[in-house]
Amino acid sequence: MFANTKAFSGFAVDDLEQAQEFYSETLGLKTTLDDDLLTLHLAGGRDTLIYPKPDFIPATYTILNFPVDDIDKAVDELSARGVRFEQYEGFDQDEKGVFRGEGPNIAWFRDPAGNILAVLELEM
Numbered sequence: 001m002f003a004n005t006k007a008f009s010g011f012a013v014d015d016l017e018q019a020q021e022f023y024s025e026t027l028g029l030k031t032t033l034d035d036d037l038l039t040l041h042l043a044g045g046r047d048t049l050i051y052p053k054p055d056f057i058p059a060t061y062t063i064l065n066f067p068v069d070d071i072d073k074a075v076d077e078l079s080a081r082g083v084r085f086e087q088y089e090g091f092d093q094d095e096k097g098v099f100r101g102e103g104p105n106i107a108w109f110r111d112p113a114g115n116i117l118a119v120l121e122l123e124m
Contacts (some may be wrong), residue, residue: 010049012062013113014056058114063114071105071121
């Protein structure tokens with residue numbers, strides 16, 4: 001039934017203007033704001049919808065992953081743009097917030113609404 005549909009993902013925030021500024025200026029993504037909906041235009045034609053939600057509660061899991069070739073470079077560049085990386089108990093993260101261990105090297109951070117995002121090092 002849905003095998004040929006072009007499904008897309010979406011998530012909520014509490015402030016679309018803050019979200020647009022963060023995703024476009026801090027992360028450098030192309031965005032469009034139309035009728036109270038923000039679209040992230042991700043590489044590979046994988047648009048993601050962001051919508052306002054009055055009773056918004058941030059996601060407690062990673063909602064969006066950004067694969068990178070060099071995690072240290074990505075973390076350093078994002079840190080220089082004001083992004084703070086999360087430190088989680090039980091994870092052996094370095095001083096930058098990078099977890100290097102089981103699976104790909106990964107670092108988590110939050111958008112202005114508190115949703116969790118990640119950069120992870122993948123060979124592309």
